[in-house]
Amino acid sequence: MIIDPGRCKGCGICVAACPMGNLRLSEGVNSLGYHYVEWRYEGEVGPCTGCAACYWVCPEYSILEIVRSGGEGT
Amino acid sequence: MTAELLRGAEAIGLAALMSGVEAYFGYPITPSSEIMEFMASEQGDPRFPRYRAFVQASSEVEAVSMLMGAGAAGHLAMTATSGPGLSLMAEGISHAYVAEIPFLIVDVNRGGPGLGTTEPEQSDYLFVTRSLGHGGSRAIVLAPEGVGEAMELVNRGFRLAFEYRIPVVILTDAIVVHMRETVDVPELRPVLDGVPPWAVRGKRGRGTRNALTTGFLDSRELKEFKEGLERKWRRISEREAYYECHMCDDAEVIYVAFGISARVAAEAVRELRGRGTPAGLFRPITLAPFPSGALARLRGRGIRFVVMEMNEGQMYRDVREALGPDEDVESIPMMGGIVTRSEVS
Amino acid sequence: MGAEVRQAKRIGLLYDGRASTFCPGCEHGLLLKLIARALEELGVADRAVMVGTVGCSSLGYLLFDSDFVQAPHGRAPAVMAGIKLVEPDAVVFAIQGDGDALSIGLQELLYAADRGIPMTIFMYNNMTFGMTGGQMAPTTIPGMRTTTTPRGRDVKLSGSPIDACRLLSAIDGPAYLRRAILAPRPLRVKGKIFYSAREALEAYRIVLNAFRAQLKGGFSFVEFVGTCNVNWRMGIDESKAFVHEVGAKYFPPGLCRDIYGLEGGGKV
Numbered sequence: 001m002i003i004d005p006g007r008c009k010g011c012g013i014c015v016a017a018c019p020m021g022n023l024r025l026s027e028g029v030n031s032l033g034y035h036y037v038e039w040r041y042e043g044e045v046g047p048c049t050g051c052a053a054c055y056w057v058c059p060e061y062s063i064l065e066i067v068r069s070g071g072e073g074t
Numbered sequence: 075m076t077a078e079l080l081r082g083a084e085a086i087g088l089a090a091l092m093s094g095v096e097a098y099f100g101y102p103i104t105p106s107s108e109i110m111e112f113m114a115s116e117q118g119d120p121r122f123p124r125y126r127a128f129v130q131a132s133s134e135v136e137a138v139s140m141l142m143g144a145g146a147a148g149h150l151a152m153t154a155t156s157g158p159g160l161s162l163m164a165e166g167i168s169h170a171y172v173a174e175i176p177f178l179i180v181d182v183n184r185g186g187p188g189l190g191t192t193e194p195e196q197s198d199y200l201f202v203t204r205s206l207g208h209g210g211s212r213a214i215v216l217a218p219e220g221v222g223e224a225m226e227l228v229n230r231g232f233r234l235a236f237e238y239r240i241p242v243v244i245l246t247d248a249i250v251v252h253m254r255e256t257v258d259v260p261e262l263r264p265v266l267d268g269v270p271p272w273a274v275r276g277k278r279g280r281g282t283r284n285a286l287t288t289g290f291l292d293s294r295e296l297k298e299f300k301e302g303l304e305r306k307w308r309r310i311s312e313r314e315a316y317y318e319c320h321m322c323d324d325a326e327v328i329y330v331a332f333g334i335s336a337r338v339a340a341e342a343v344r345e346l347r348g349r350g351t352p353a354g355l356f357r358p359i360t361l362a363p364f365p366s367g368a369l370a371r372l373r374g375r376g377i378r379f380v381v382m383e384m385n386e387g388q389m390y391r392d393v394r395e396a397l398g399p400d401e402d403v404e405s406i407p408m409m410g411g412i413v414t415r416s417e418v419s
Numbered sequence: 420m421g422a423e424v425r426q427a428k429r430i431g432l433l434y435d436g437r438a439s440t441f442c443p444g445c446e447h448g449l450l451l452k453l454i455a456r457a458l459e460e461l462g463v464a465d466r467a468v469m470v471g472t473v474g475c476s477s478l479g480y481l482l483f484d485s486d487f488v489q490a491p492h493g494r495a496p497a498v499m500a501g502i503k504l505v506e507p508d509a510v511v512f513a514i515q516g517d518g519d520a521l522s523i524g525l526q527e528l529l530y531a532a533d534r535g536i537p538m539t540i541f542m543y544n545n546m547t548f549g550m551t552g553g554q555m556a557p558t559t560i561p562g563m564r565t566t567t568t569p570r571g572r573d574v575k576l577s578g579s580p581i582d583a584c585r586l587l588s589a590i591d592g593p594a595y596l597r598r599a600i601l602a603p604r605p606l607r608v609k610g611k612i613f614y615s616a617r618e619a620l621e622a623y624r625i626v627l628n629a630f631r632a633q634l635k636g637g638f639s640f641v642e643f644v645g646t647c648n649v650n651w652r653m654g655i656d657e658s659k660a661f662v663h664e665v666g667a668k669y670f671p672p673g674l675c676r677d678i679y680g681l682e683g684g685g686k687v
Binding site for chain 3: 099132133135140143145169277278279283284286289
Binding site for chain 1: 426427428429430433436437438439441442443444445446447448449452482603605611612613614615616619620623655
């Protein structure tokens, strides 16, 4: 999972689109001043399935690429 | 070189075709429509395979936008219009000037302002030379005095447009466009050989993109860019200011006139010479850049300058500026295009 | 189509690291991303020419790594026609706002459609002039407050919203006319808001079709209804709901024309 946090504007749509709860907005802010998206493999609901909903809904192209590595991934 | 009897409108079209024009986008407006009609009939002429796009647009606004597209893609495109149409094109010309997009516009000057008349005038001079479009936009302006020179200047106009990446206007009038003259058809060569490296047509393996913008997000960027445009205009002014000085060496009276007025002035020169007055004619061929340097060289000789033009006195200002406040400069305004012998002599 | 469409690949046409100037939550960035991805998927990225418009849509050129030329406000369809007639292999497209396309540029749009010169136009309909601060636009809904309709758009004074798809349907030229809602629909479940990728994926298919239509020699126009939460003075979720509950009534999604049967139907 390759993310570019510098482009994120903290809209939160990806967080609300993730079915497994793998995404959240960060505590800190990026250089633009926004809370940015953070991903972890183990989500609130379950592990990341690579469904790519976040990749598609993101209006900024902060979610760059999903590399299916079957485990932690990046 | 073959001698042919050609109508101005056809000659201009023919010159464009010989120069390799690829697209014509126009709108009907008297007295320029004949040029568009000629170009419409020339579609599919096997002598000119480069010519492949003709569109009668829905307005001059659309026509100039299409010129922007074809020019940005690195191809020769042109139109012909008159005053009211040129006013509508000013926005597009301003954009093209800053984006450095080349194309050719033939302005067949009619009576103006407003609807004016469909008769010839030279009243678009200020508009095309001083500021053709907002923000300090400009174009190179060429003014032929007859059908033969119109052909040569169309070719030169395309060359200048692409060499300097700037819009070019041929300022002519209803007389030149409608009259027939026997001309030695010049051998005009296609102006472009292949697509220029800056053309916007897809990266096509180039690696980096070509981006032609007309807006800037930063004043400093704009300032630097315009400094570059100013340097370019200075280069153009130094190298491309054309004129003709006929019998000026011993002249005591010099007529200053452009386009069709120059032919009337030439008559006046002949008449005065016949009466024993040494007269001459200074004829600017580029109105922008104005050949001020050449004109200024005639200062200090006590010459009486007579500026003859079919408007209220527009080129007079440029002549006055070039010659300074102390020279004897008179303006003969021929508004409505009405010229009388008594006015002239 | 499902598996390959869903594959989350890196998109080369979008400059690395450059953040957009769009507001948080605006779908302009989403549209740009879908266009970039579609051009790559169709293998025509190297022939793509983006023609710039005026409005928030125009800021896309800062992110998009293709050949580019700026058009004056409303004139993009004519500039694209000029390019396409001399460079028929170029894949030309523009993202117009509703103001650019239907206000100042309406004539250029109608005549480009009429001639049917192959090109692809995306109209981002957010019912306002976003970049200039939220003035009334041709698609502003009756009663909607904007900076030039502070008491709400009065149909008697300012007319009714223009239905671009219906207007263009009256012209024979276009090959593909489509409208869709680009904003994701907010679903409220137990007090929490959820979104899905449904709108984004459907939009992606439409974007692919729009370019396919151009490649087949047709004129394509897609109206995407999106949000402008800043100028509408709404939160992000509220603005998405507004599009689906109110906007969609005036601009219902649907296929208005599909000469090549790209959506599996045939001429509508």
